Amino acid sequence: MAEFNETDQTPTVDPKTPNLGDSTTSSQPKPEQITTIDVAVPIPDVGPQLQVVVEEFILKSGSDDEEVRTAATNELRDFIEHEEIGITTLLVVVKYAHEVKNVDLLDAFCERVADLIKDKKVVEVREIFGIVNDFTPGEEQALRYEHPWAFED
Amino acid sequence: MEEEAIIRKWEDLDIDVLVKIYQKIDIFDLTSGVAEICKTWHHAACDPMLWHTLDLSVMSSNYIRTPLEPYVYVDGPSDEKLTKILKISLNLSRGSIKTLIFNINLYVHDEQLTYTAERCPNLKRLVLPAWNRIKKTGICKAIKMWKDLESLTMPSIETPLYFMEEVSKNCKNFSELKIMGPCDIFLVNTLIRCVPNLKVLSLRCSVVYLDALILILDGLKKLNVLNISHCIIVDAPPPDATIKVVTKLDDSVLEKGSRLSEFLTCMDDECIMCQRTRADEGLLRWYRYEQGLWKQDEVKSLAV
Numbered sequence: 001m002a003e004f005n006e007t008d009q010t011p012t013v014d015p016k017t018p019n020l021g022d023s024t025t026s027s028q029p030k031p032e033q034i035t036t037i038d039v040a041v042p043i044p045d046v047g048p049q050l051q052v053v054v055e056e057f058i059l060k061s062g063s064d065d066e067e068v069r070t071a072a073t074n075e076l077r078d079f080i081e082h083e084e085i086g087i088t089t090l091l092v093v094v095k096y097a098h099e100v101k102n103v104d105l106l107d108a109f110c111e112r113v114a115d116l117i118k119d120k121k122v123v124e125v126r127e128i129f130g131i132v133n134d135f136t137p138g139e140e141q142a143l144r145y146e147h148p149w150a151f152e153d
Numbered sequence: 154m155e156e157e158a159i160i161r162k163w164e165d166l167d168i169d170v171l172v173k174i175y176q177k178i179d180i181f182d183l184t185s186g187v188a189e190i191c192k193t194w195h196h197a198a199c200d201p202m203l204w205h206t207l208d209l210s211v212m213s214s215n216y217i218r219t220p221l222e223p224y225v226y227v228d229g230p231s232d233e234k235l236t237k238i239l240k241i242s243l244n245l246s247r248g249s250i251k252t253l254i255f256n257i258n259l260y261v262h263d264e265q266l267t268y269t270a271e272r273c274p275n276l277k278r279l280v281l282p283a284w285n286r287i288k289k290t291g292i293c294k295a296i297k298m299w300k301d302l303e304s305l306t307m308p309s310i311e312t313p314l315y316f317m318e319e320v321s322k323n324c325k326n327f328s329e330l331k332i333m334g335p336c337d338i339f340l341v342n343t344l345i346r347c348v349p350n351l352k353v354l355s356l357r358c359s360v361v362y363l364d365a366l367i368l369i370l371d372g373l374k375k376l377n378v379l380n381i382s383h384c385i386i387v388d389a390p391p392p393d394a395t396i397k398v399v400t401k402l403d404d405s406v407l408e409k410g411s412r413l414s415e416f417l418t419c420m421d422d423e424c425i426m427c428q429r430t431r432a433d434e435g436l437l438r439w440y441r442y443e444q445g446l447w448k449q450d451e452v453k454s455l456a457v
Binding site for chain 2: 087091094095098106107110111113114117118119120121122125126129130131132133134135140143
């Protein structure tokens with residue numbers, strides 16, 4: 001699977017990035033900001049657009065206002081639905097969300113992964129995710145013996 | 154490219170994350186090959202978190218009603234489909250299943266039931282509303298394997314004694330019962346004899362005889378919750394008197410009922426469920442109404 005990472009190698013000058021900078025320099029979250037400790041962990045290269053979306057989401061998801069959080073989730077889901085996120089990038093952002101323990105962020109992207117799995121055959125899923133089958137022929141045979149229907153076309 | 158060194162593969166994804174993803178796919182997708190992708194994905198598919206509850210109320214049998222017992226005929230492919238899903242689910246679940254739910258029109262047969270019982274020995278709650286194709290031997294064999302069973306939803310059966318005796322012998326923690334069908338004095342006597350420690354009983358949307366109701370309130374000493382919502386209460390005095398439908402429970406019954414922590418009744422002409430129970434003469438034809446209606450219960454622990 002030739003999926004080239006769609007990262008922009010040059011650093012971006014992004015008006016929102018200063019927030020990231022702020023929280024990495026201070027160890028205590030400032031009370032007047034809605035910065036969460038999460039943003040202290042830098043987001044890996046996921047492309048400038050997605051980076052902005054994720055950063056914004058993390059900030060808003062830390063809000064005390066439920067409406068703000070709900071709106072943020074809806075915005076994120078909208079973005080995920082309408083923008084093509086490459087499979088490699090998806091892996092990066094899923095791992096990141098897990099690492100920073102942002103439940104809502106992880107949830108939104110796991111939903112996307114689930115959508116990619118639904119109604120697909122084994123070989124199709126392997127192709128989409130670039131997964132190598134590491135079952136030995138013997139092991140596969142055992143699985144097949146138990147439920148041959150999984151391999152029906 | 155540098156990125157390739159940093160890029161980790163989907164095979165190496167944390168099990169927790171994979172489980173989270175699997176929680177978002179339905180049982181059909183979960184059993185149609187996700188576990189065959191690679192070893193880590195297989196490992197994640199066996200995670201107990203995914204298998205506390207196996208809810209097959211999303212499956213129906215492809216069936217026709219027949220005039221003779223068992224009153225339904227289920228076609229071959231439909232049976233095979235259920236067998237497949239059961240085999241894979243029970244394989245992946247590795248004994249984690251605590252709650253098992255079958256649909257009202259999913260007509261399980263003996264072999265499927267026994268196969269299932271053997272592979273979920275830790276079952277605590279069973280919802281099995283359709284016993285048409287299940288024989289006495291089949292259900293007794295299954296019950297023997299469910300020592301931890303606490304809660305059961307079942308149809309009403311003609312001679313409940315043989316079955317409740319097995320429950321009594323095998324299921325020491327049995328405390329919650331929902332019967333989807335008529336309740337008479339014989340049934341209640343059976344319950345008092347076999348499951349005297351019953352805490353929760355739901356008989357909603359059926360015919361309940363008044364003498365049976367009184368006996369429930371007097372005889373099931375450990376009962377906390379009784380649901381007779383939308384039931385047709387029938388007073389059947391000695392043979393020469395006519396059968397009367399009770400429209401209002403009298404004070405003595407209400408007084409007994411007040412000793413329970415929850416005594417749920419609904420006998421309201423305006424209530425749609427009461428109307429339907431009457432229209433169907435006490436044996437609700439669930440297939441006529443909204444899908445999933447049968448799952449409701451005023452008792453939270455019995456709702457599906």
